[in-house]
Amino acid sequence: MAYQNYSQTDPRWAKQRLGTVNGINLGMAGCYVTAFANVAEHFGKNVTPGQLDDIFTDRRMYVQGNLCTDDMLTRIYSDIKFTGVYHCENVPCDLSVFNEFNNYEHEAIVELDASAAPGVQTHFCRFFDYNVSSGVVRIVDSQDGRIISIASRYGDPKAVILKVVKYVGPSAFRPAPTVMPEITPAPPVENITPPSSAPPSIPPSVPVEAPQAPVVVPPPVSPPDTTTPVVTTPDGPRLPDRDSATGRTLATLIQAGFATLTVAIVTFLLSPDAATTVADVAPWLLPALPVAVSIATLINNLNRPEVRNY
Secondary structure (H helix, E strand, O other): OOOOOOOOOOOOOOOOEOOOOOOOEHHHHOHHHHHHHHHHHHOOOOOOHHHHHHHHHHOOOOEOOOEOOOOHHHHHOOOOEEEEEEEOOOOOOOHHHHHHHHOOOEEEEEEEEOOOOOOOOEEEEEEEEEEOOOOEEEEEOOOOOOEEEHHHHOOOHHHHEEEEEEEEOOHHHOOOOOOOOOOOOOOOOOOOOOOOOOOOOOOOOOOOOOOOOOOOOOOOOOOOOOOOOOOEEOOEEOOOOOOOHHHHHHHHHHHHHHHHHHHHHHHHHOOOOHHHHHHHHHHHHHHHHHHHHHHHHHHHHHOOOOOOOO
């Protein structure tokens, strides 16, 4: 996991007041806050020294306005555990204390005497790594954010290290190891005959047939329906169409019946007894005339073009 190393002299927060003490800023005395921010950054918290100073100030966690206690980071992030302090202010530092901090989950902040001048000039930095064979201890210097060996800038680490503040963080932030993908060798290339432009030959055992045109079978034709059922209209059933077989047969029968009736009447009128008979049948013959007119009208309708509005 990539992370950045912060510097207390970064222009973004170097002039920010440290805690609540006027005249003291992060660029001048913010090394411990910067070391805390670098440890938190290592564990994926992504908090700058300026932001961390604001948190400490807002929660009134500073002692005497701007002094840090060793466990302040745990009081902000419960998953970064403060586990204790190794003191060596009055004895040479046993560098084997750093063996455990080469483990990713373990972090440390070292307090140094940063000057050879009389007295102690304290300076706090995040521990980076320790080379057991060479005895080189490297730190992330809070002054400028660079990774340096303690000996290159401050002197013998056994002499200048005053104490080691220990933290253990969440292992979930351990970066995944880079694994190179396995490359499967390609199979050996066998002798492959390039394709020929000639068409492929057909084995003699397979007969070759010429393509045939598809046979189109016409759909079966149903015979015409000669029966015409009675059609129901809004006014009730109507007679079959005049052009149907039933209509033509009915018209023929009515015409023949009407012609036979006409011949019988004419024959009767020409007989000797016609006068007497006419006088006898007149009372019932006259009411039958409307029936005869209706039959004639029906025959006429069957013989004229049909007009529909339904």
